Amino acid sequence: MMMIKPNYKKAEILARKFLKDSKVKGFPLDLDFFRKVYNKTHNTRLRIKSFSWYMKKYNLSYSGMIEFINSEDGCCFYSKEEEKAIIIYNDFLNNAGRIRWTIAHEFGHLILGHINNNRAIITRNKLSEKEYNAYELEANTFARELLAPMSLVYYIYDCLGDKISIDSIFGISHEAAQNILKRMLEWSKTHDYSKDTCLYVQFSKFIHSKYCSSCNHFFLSYNKQEKYCKFCGNEFEFKYKEDVNTMKYKDYDISKNKQVLRCLTCDNEDIDFNNDKYAFCHICGSPVINKCLNKNEKTQCGKSLPANARFCPYCGSETLFYEKGLLKAWNKKQEETPTFSFDSEVPPEEEIPF
Ligand SMILES: [Zn+2]
Ligand SMILES: [Zn+2]
Ligand SMILES: [Zn+2]
Ligand SMILES: [Zn+2]
CATH class of the missing domain: 1.10.10 (Arc Repressor Mutant, subunit A)
Structure with missing residues (x-):
């Protein structure tokens, strides 16, 4: 008995399982890497080839190719006997996103077991309209959950x-x-x-990658309230790069009351860390607690901030340390020993929805 109703849940679960097995960390996915993961975890040997490759090999014209597979996008051939599968995609289409979708979609047909017969190919000719539509919907759900969960x-x-x-x-x-x-x-x-x-x-x-295009810094931010770069005040955008090695501005350790451990101006370390009212160095008068200077009646930010913040990550306003000249502008050199890493902020526990 052929299944006729599309099983979306199954398609989603198998796509997520494949993502998990692959251990990738970010997107866009490298579909050739997926092919390799598939080949490692299955007995079937999968290849991904273009129309051009196939046309040359079998001496087909472009229209002959489309007629043969009955699709402008691509198809998947599978031979159970030979333990071989091949996904063919239309490389004449000038749309990388669409090509990637086709490959993921055909991959879905394969993983979802739609092509179980020898040399089978999913076309309208060999299946009833209802079966065909159900398979198409499942393969699209798989592609969607694989490419953009x-x-x-x-x-x-x-x-x-x-x-x-x-x-x-x-x-x-x-x-x-x-x-x-x-x-x-x-x-x-x-x-x-x-x-x-x-x-x-x-x-x-x-998910938590953010990027400032103005000062070219990548951040990991677990607080969705953070919308601005703390170094230059520019609004964040999304950008992900695995293993970012970007120069970070020196960060200063702070006490439980958010005071810097040494005055940034005179290096005085005789600060009353137990008293949250101790906000100014008693030697030189510099502030020892950094905060947002936005006192706008409506937005009322004024949050305490990391000691290296020139700007408030929540509202983009200048900070006290920056205004008083304790921190120089991001593009003016002042850093002593730059360290290489992401921002090392750890997500507050309650924000991880386990
Ligand atoms: Zn299909
Ligand atoms: Zn910036
Ligand atoms: Zn001081
Ligand atoms: Zn603020």
Whole structure:
């Protein structure tokens, strides 16, 4: 008996399982890497080839090719007997996102077991219309959850709002991105994504990546209230880079009352760390607690901030240390010993939705 109703849940679960098995940390996915993971974990040997390659090998014209596979996008051949599969994609299309979608979609047909017969190919000719449609919907669900998992789209959107471009973050077409965003917003009304933890840990760095294009710094920020670069006040955008080695501004240790351990101006370390009223160095009068200078009646920020913040990450205003000249502008050299790492802030425990 052939299944006729599409099983979306199964398609989503298998896509996520594949992401987990691959141990990737970020997007856009490298689809050739996926091919390798597939080949390592399955007996079937999968190859991914272009129309051009296939046309040359079998001496086919472009229209002959499309007629042969009955698709402008691509197809998947599978031979159970020979333990071989091949995904063919149309490399004549000038749309990398669409090509990636096709490959992921055909990959879905393979993993979902749609092509179980020898040399089978998913076309309208060999299946009933209903079966064909159900398989297509499942393969698209698989592709969507593999290339741009809904919960990750939600997390990034939740932090940065509609400024983000889903298409470039996940390497999908603009059209697919619009559909995913629409669907995510619709679902998030009833679906609690914050409890959707299955990919959260694996992609935690990816989700919390932020980038300042003005001073060229990558950040890991676990606080979605943080919208501005603390070094130059520019608004964050989304950008992910695995193993970022970027120069970080010197950070200063602070006491439980947020006082710097040594006055940044005169190096006095005789600060009353137990008294949160001790906010100014008694030797030179410099502030020892950094805070946001935004006293706007409405926004009322004024938050305590890391000692190396020139600007408030929450509202973009100047900080006390910057205004008083304790910290120089980000592009003026003052750093003694730059360290190499991400911002090392650890997520507050209650923010990890386990
Ligand atoms: Zn298909
Ligand atoms: Zn910046
Ligand atoms: Zn001082
Ligand atoms: Zn502020």
